[in-house]
């Protein structure tokens with residue numbers, strides 16, 4: 001479904017929040033939209049006027065109307081375009097998916113962020129309980145299928161999927177394995193299935209690009225203000 005210039009995404013190439021929106025657009029088959037890379041050190045007037053409350057990317061502009069906050073954008077994309085459903089149709093299942101997506105941003109990421117900032121044994125250990133909770137969530141949501149969404153990539157998958165490249169990059173630099181198969185067999189298998197899925201592969205940046213950026217950040221060459 002070619003979107004043309006009626007759809008614009010203001011983003012930043014390696015932002016996990018922008019990646020998840022691009023993954024959702026890809027799942028939905030929305031193609032040919034205009035992607036506008038923002039310099040977060042010098043935000044464009046368009047970004048500031050489209051998202052005056054937060055001034056953050058991503059912002060989706062649909063026929064000029066701005067939609068802000070990545071999880072809100074994913075829900076909007078699911079509702080505004082036909083194509084494979086991202087959220088479950090059953091209201092209770094939808095509520096579970098929204099609950100776990102919020103958990104990923106509100107609990108998982110803040111528990112992993114200290115490790116992201118300083119790779120120590122202690123910060124790594126402190127990140128593990130939230131990963132364990134997600135392992136249980138995957139069991140609960142997937143019914144034994146590969147994705148949180150079941151047989152296909154859904155809302156919780158893109159919520160976590162936006163972070164996956166970063167998780168792999170940080171692991172590579174730190175010599176760790178956050179989604180370790182021995183500890184978290186379901187999430188480890190999920191990570192493989194997600195990375196291999198045709199629906200999102202083209203919408204996710206190469207892990208090596210994130211590794212290079214992360215190393216620069218650690219060396220003080222990137223501000224990392226955006227992450």
Ligand SMILES: N[C@@H](CCC(=O)N[C@@H](CS)C(=O)NCC(=O)O)C(=O)O
Nearest residue numbers: 015017056057058069070071226227
């Ligand atoms: N909760 C927001 C987070 C977005 C976010 O933190 N974006 C960062 C880039 S990763 C940003 O725009 N930072 C610029 C700033 O904080 O001024 C979402 O889900 O969209």
